Amino acid sequence: MSTAPDRQQAWMRPDGGDWLLQLYLQPGARKTEVAGLHDGELKLRLNAPPVEGKANKALLAWLADWFAVPRHGVVLESGELSRHKRIRIIGSTRSPAELLA
Known part of the structure; x- marks a missing residue:
């Protein structure tokens, strides 16, 4: 059994009705x-x-804009001074997986 799909999805996870995203920024x-x-x-x-x-x-x-939520629906949870960020998306009906489509 391959773990590749899990690794590909490791950057996003549901949390209640929200999404938690792990991002690397350039x-x-x-x-x-x-x-x-x-x-x-x-x-x-x-x-x-x-x-x-x-x-x-x-x-x-x-x-x-991408998740079609108000600005307060996107919360920077960690990584303010880092390229590695954890972001919470609140109230979106879009799946983060669509970002890779």
């Missing part, structure tokens, strides 16, 4: 986009510099 990219998986986390390239919280603000706004 700030300062040409455009904001999904870049696949990176060591069990979803890798996102961000078109924002990693200074004065600009990358975090851009990330939260992009995720709110």
Whole structure:
């Protein structure tokens, strides 16, 4: 039995009615986009510099738009100063798996 599907899904998990996401960010990219998986986390390239919280603000706004939730429906739970982030998505009907489609 293969564990590959579990490893591919390790970056997202349901938590009650919310989703918890493990992300790896590459700030300062040409455009904001999904870049696949990176060591069990979803890798996102961000078109924002990693200074004065600009990358975090851009990330939260992009995720709110993608998941079609208000900005307060996306919560940075950990990793404020790191490329590794844990994000909570509240109230979305979209599955995070669609990000890789």
